[in-house]
Amino acid sequence: METLRSLLFRYIILGAQRDSWGPGAAKSGVGTAILLELARTFRAMVQNGFQPRRSLLFVSWDAGDFGSVGATEWLEGYLTMLHLKAVAYFSLDRAVLGDDRFVAYTSPLLANLIEGVIKQVDSPKHPGQTIHSQLLRQGRHWKSEIVRALFLNSGAYSFTAFGGVPAMEISFTEDSRPYPFLNTELDTFENLQVALQGRLGVLGRAAAEIAGLMALRLAHDRILPLEYSCYSESTLQFSAQLNKYSKELQAESELLRGQVHAPGFFPDGLGDHLLRQAVVGRLQSVLLLVIRGGDDHPDSHDQTPWRERGGEREGEGEGEGEGEREGV
Numbered sequence: 001m002e003t004l005r006s007l008l009f010r011y012i013i014l015g016a017q018r019d020s021w022g023p024g025a026a027k028s029g030v031g032t033a034i035l036l037e038l039a040r041t042f043r044a045m046v047q048n049g050f051q052p053r054r055s056l057l058f059v060s061w062d063a064g065d066f067g068s069v070g071a072t073e074w075l076e077g078y079l080t081m082l083h084l085k086a087v088a089y090f091s092l093d094r095a096v097l098g099d100d101r102f103v104a105y106t107s108p109l110l111a112n113l114i115e116g117v118i119k120q121v122d123s124p125k126h127p128g129q130t131i132h133s134q135l136l137r138q139g140r141h142w143k144s145e146i147v148r149a150l151f152l153n154s155g156a157y158s159f160t161a162f163g164g165v166p167a168m169e170i171s172f173t174e175d176s177r178p179y180p181f182l183n184t185e186l187d188t189f190e191n192l193q194v195a196l197q198g199r200l201g202v203l204g205r206a207a208a209e210i211a212g213l214m215a216l217r218l219a220h221d222r223i224l225p226l227e228y229s230c231y232s233e234s235t236l237q238f239s240a241q242l243n244k245y246s247k248e249l250q251a252e253s254e255l256l257r258g259q260v261h262a263p264g265f266f267p268d269g270l271g272d273h274l275l276r277q278a279v280v281g282r283l284q285s286v287l288l289l290v291i292r293g294g295d296d297h298p299d300s301h302d303q304t305p306w307r308e309r310g311g312e313r314e315g316e317g318e319g320e321g322e323g324e325r326e327g328v
Contacts, residue, residue: 007053007054008052008053008054008055009055009085010054010055010085010086010087011054011055011056011057011082011085011086011087012054012055012056012057012086012087012088012090012215012218012219013056013057013059013086013088013089013090013159013165014035014038014056014057014058014059014089014090014092014211014215015035015058015059015060015061015071015089015090015091015092015155016028016031016032016034016035016059016060016061016091016092016093016095017031017032017060017061017062017063017064017065017068017070017071017093017155018032018060018061018062018064019061019062019063019064019065020064020065020183020187021065021183021184021185022183022184022185022186022187023185023187023188023189024187025187025188025189025191025192026094026096026097026179026181026182026187026192027065027093027094027182027183027187028064028093029189030092030094030095030096030192030200030204030207031091031092031093031094031095032060032092033204034092034095034204034207034208034211035058035060035092036058037208038058038208038211038212038215039058041212042056042058042212042215052219052220053219053220053221053222054087054218054219055219056215056219059071059074061074061155064093064155065183068153068154068155068157068158071155071158071159072158072162075158075159075162075163076162079162079163082159082163082165083163083164083165086159086163086165087165087166087218087224088110088165088166088167088168088214088218089156089159089165089166089167089168090156090167090168090169090170090211090214090215091154091155091156091167091168091169091170092169092170092207092211093154093155093169094169094171094182095170095171095172095204095207095211096171096172096192096196096200096203096204096207097171097172097173097174097178097179097182098172098173098174098175098178098179098195098196099124099125099172099174099196099197099199099203100125100172100173100174100175100176101145101146101172101173101175102118102131102146102170102171102172102173102206102210103146103148103170103171103172103173104146104147104148104168104169104170104171105148105149105150105151105154105156105168105169105170105171106147106148106149106150106166106167106168106169107150107160107166107167107168108230108231108233108234109166109226109227109228109230109231110166110167110168110214110226111143111147111227111230112225112226112227112230113214113217113218113225113226113227114142114146114147114214115132115142115143116217116225117210117213117214117217118130118131118132118142118146118210119131119132119133120209120213121206121209121210121213122206123206124172124199124202124203124205124206131206150167150168150169154169155169156168156169166226168214170207170210170211171207172203172206172207174195179192179195180195181195
């Protein structure tokens, strides 16, 4: 049985990038503010006698807009330790982009952790209701409305894909249209406040409460509140989505096979090589389509920075990734 001392060398990591292409109010400013406030809060709790069973790391990333270089390089540097010791990673990047709904881009293992937390956190848009009860009143199921697959450009993605660490990125978003100033010089706190109709403080507090409560449960609970059956469910759903394309892929493969094997169409051996390349390329396209099927994050597909919308591209420089951390 693990002792309390050995459990302290298990880590719950909370991180946020601090760089951006422009002022970065929504891109990095809100997440960094939440990160610092959570670090201050947990520090005060420890000073007042709270003893977490597992350690908390609060990490600020650089070079986030160069492909999450800071987070990825830090992960690679401590890969062996994190693969064995990290319980979960929570990304606070882009935590507030709207006020219509709350979304969690997450590994399947952490999905059910969200349910208990949203039953405790008040809805920023409907006072007197929790996020969970608000969805019930609207006749919607919390998991289908909130849980999304991690997207490729998320700072949390490398933790799961490369390090095998369960990871999550949380965000309040807009239903009607994405926040229009992301990755531009107009991403200022003034414009963010206008877009949110002056509700940035309320939404930032809700995001901080959600991240803080999830970290608290993982740090304090004797048995980790993780649901392993979610992996089998997600795998079956993924398989079912792929099967939708099986007949289409088979038909395309047969068509290509007939073309490349036509007499005199290609030199000997070249046809088979080109056929394999074509089939593999098509299969990769289908896999990406399925992976991105639930990917509705406004920053998930295109991170091209623009000085203005339709204006000159910027960011033609070098960036080094580094992480600065504080542990509790």
